[in-house]
Amino acid sequence: MPTSSVLVVEDSEIDQVIAKYMFNKFDENLEVLQAFDGVEALDILKGTQPQPIFIFLDINMPRMNGHDFLKAYESSDLNSTSIVMLTSSCQPEEKDKCLAYNSVKRYLTKPLEIADLEGLFKTS
Amino acid sequence: MPTIPFNSSSPKINSKAHSSRLEAVLNTVIDGIITINNRGDIQSFNPSAERIFGYAPEEVIGKNVKMLMPEPYHKEHDGYLQNYFNTGDKQVIGKGREVEAQRKNGTIFSMELGVNEMSIAGETMFVGTIRDISDRKGAEQALLENQAKLQAIVDNTVDGLITINEVGKIEHYNKACEGIFGFTFAEVVGKNVKMLMPEPYYKEHDGYLQNYQNSGTKKIIGIGREVKGKRKNGTCFPLDLSVSEVHIHGRKLYSGIVRDISERKKSEDRIEQANAELEEFSYRTSHDLRSPLVSSIRLLDIVQEAIENNEKDHALMGIGRIQKSLNQLEELVKDILTLTLTKNEKEDYEAVNVDTVINDSLNKLKHMENYERLSIQLVPQFEQSLITKKNRFVLIVENLLSNAIKYQDVSNDSSFVKVTTYRQENKFILTVSDNGLGIPKSLQKQLFQMFKRFHPKTSFGSGLGLYMMKKSVDVLGGRIEFDDMDNLSTFKVTLPQSLE
Known part of the structure; x- marks a missing residue:
């Protein structure tokens, strides 16, 4: 049986550690892939089969930020995984902007809670 | 009430019946009627004259009529008579005019006086008809005062008052308007009020008026709202405008009250900005304060697990991350305190x-x-x-x-x-x-x-x-x-x- 995975695109090491910890707690069989910016995320996605069930995406990142990643991702042939924004920005304009992307299904603000994951996996 | 018959000095009246009819008329007429002879001596004084002047007939009959006049008429009246006899120049005879008269109690009042000349048995006499118009004069005076008061209010009010006619031409424009718009009254009177408006109102105003007059659709009349005005120097500013419709002698006028609200708008904007900042501030502080705390709590879970599993390096790494999070928190709190101080200092x-x-x-x-x-x-x-x-x-x-x-x-x-x-x-x-x-x-x-x-x-x-x-x-x-x-x-x- 292929392992299911999630990809966390997040440049803060602390946030990566915590996200991984939360996913492990939620489901220890879930593989957590880590990318520290959009460029790394695209690379990982190209080399991963099957594709992760969710991509958790931060907005503010060096090299390639969340918006640029979304544009690149949606215009690539990878475009199949639901994306969940995971960011500290709680501005409504930012939220609207993100939810306007077809691939973006949810907009979560940090910190990530177990309840968020439960809701997410239940409805998916 | 004793009355002196009007004909007491008119021996030439031939019909007794006629005489008594005339007397009845004179006794009941509202106007005061006084006859004088060519020297100015009072010959008759009807009941209304008594009422108007406060004299009983016997107090005045035979006396010079100038006793009923204040200065300068009192002094000049003999001269008027003399002048008339010398030159035939009629000053007052045959015309009605307003003059001042003096009552028995000394008060002076306005009366309308008509004088006619008649000749009785070859003697020239004058009949004066008198109507006390002091009430009317008082009302006129009150009206004038009222008007002056209103004018003063209109001139001194801080709100601008503008009246336009049906086609939008400015008829009134008070001093406050001069301050608000920079145009003087002379520069705007008779001009279309749209000169005080920027686009799109400038272009559309004639249409609003036309539309209202045709269809009764009120764009602003009776409503009052915020619009833009344009000053003489071309700058635009927000103003509160309320317009009402008035009908004067069948003419339709529109009267507008304008108030320059630039300052109010500026304050509102400042308050709005301060509010937005405050909202952002409270949101961000709660969020930013909470996030390193939540991270630290999560990290503590990780450290605890690591210790339980005897993974010392893992635990130390977690502790290092907690330190980093808490340092961030400390820095944030420090800045917030500085900010609060800077704001108040x-x-x-x-x-x-x-x-x-x-x-x-x-x-x-x-x-x-x-x-x-x-x-x-x-x-x-x-x-x-x-x-x-x-x-x-x-x-x-x-x-x-x-x-x-x-x-x-x-x-x-x-x-x-x-x-x-x-x-x-x-x-x-x-x-x-x-x-x-x-x-x-x-x-x-x-x-x-x-x-x-x-x-x-x-x-x-x-x-x-x-x-x-x-x-x-x-x-x-x-x-x-x-x-x-x-x-x-x-x-x-x-x-x-x-x-x-």
């Missing part, structure tokens, strides 16, 4: 040595990471003292310098910061340039907003530094600008060099 102006402030600040920042790898170039050309609020000024200098240190490009072997001070047209100028990470063009317009971080991963900042600096520059009546020419990030602060 009332400070006096004093003479400040700019070079000393810069050197003290650098001294204080020496402990910062990578301070030593930064080349610091000072170009002090402002040689006098700066009259300013010292704490504010220090906050500006420290923030600019610490940003340059914090956001240096560690991959560049020749990182530098250049600080220059100089004087330009009575202004003090401070520039701080560095070849560090800079600020992305797309984010530069948010530069001085609260909680904006431009390099969140490089170094933790509260996002309040530039905001506090901007507020301080504002308080000092100065300006701060950012420029990023030739890979150099330059902040330029311009301050008045003394209290102006």
Whole structure:
């Protein structure tokens, strides 16, 4: 049986550690892939089969930020995984902007809670 | 009431019946009727004359009529009669006119007087018909006073009052309007009121009027709303306008009250901005305070698990991360406190040595990471003292310098910061340039907003530094600008060099 995975695109090491910890707690069989910016995320996605069930995406990142990643991702042939924004920005304009992307299904603000994951996996 | 028959001195009346009829008329007529002979002696005095003057007939019959007149008529009346007999020049005879008369009690009143000449048995007599018009005069006077009062109110009210006719031509325009619009009354009277409006009202106003008159559709009449006005100098401003329709002698007029609300709008905008900032502030502080705390709690779980599993290195790593999170928290709290202080602080102006402030600040920042790898170039050309609020000024200098240190490009072997001070047209100028990470063009317009971080991963900042600096520059009546020419990030602060 292929392992299911999630990809966390997040440049803060602390946030990566915590996200991984939360996913492990939620489901220890879930593989957590880590990318520290959009460029790394695209690379990982190209080399991963099957594709992760969710991509958790931060907005503010060096090299390639969340918006640029979304544009690149949606215009690539990878475009199949639901994306969940995971960011500290709680501005409504930012939220609207993100939810306007077809691939973006949810907009979560940090910190990530177990309840968020439960809701997410239940409805998916 | 005893009356002297009108015909008492008219022996030539031939019909007794006629005479008594005439007497009845004279006794009941509302107007006072007095006859005098050619010397001015009163011959008859009817009941109404009694009522008007307060004299009984026997008090006046045979006396000169000038007793009923105040000065100057009293003195001049004999002359009038004389003049008439000499020249035939009729001053009052045959015409009605308004004159003043004097009652028995000395009070003077206005009356309408008609005088006719008649000849009885060859003797010239004059009949005076008198109507007391003091009530009417009083009403007229009251009306005039009222009008003057209203005019004074209209002239002195702070609101502008404009009246236009059916086709929009200005008929009235009070003094307040002159202040509000800059046009004098003479410049606007008779002109179309749209001259006081910017587009699109200018173009549309004739249409509004036309439309209202045709269809009764009220755009503004009776409603009142905020519109834009245009001053003589071309500037536009917000104004409150209420319009009512008035009908005067069958003419339809529109009367508008205008109030310049520029100041109110400005205050509203300031309050709105302050509110938005406050909202952002409370949201961000709660969010930013909470997030390192939540991280730390999560990290503690991780550390605990690591200890339980005897993974010492793992535990130590977790502790290091907790320290980092808590340091961020501490920095944020510190900045929030400074911000609160800066907002409230009332400070006096004093003479400040700019070079000393810069050197003290650098001294204080020496402990910062990578301070030593930064080349610091000072170009002090402002040689006098700066009259300013010292704490504010220090906050500006420290923030600019610490940003340059914090956001240096560690991959560049020749990182530098250049600080220059100089004087330009009575202004003090401070520039701080560095070849560090800079600020992305797309984010530069948010530069001085609260909680904006431009390099969140490089170094933790509260996002309040530039905001506090901007507020301080504002308080000092100065300006701060950012420029990023030739890979150099330059902040330029311009301050008045003394209290102006």
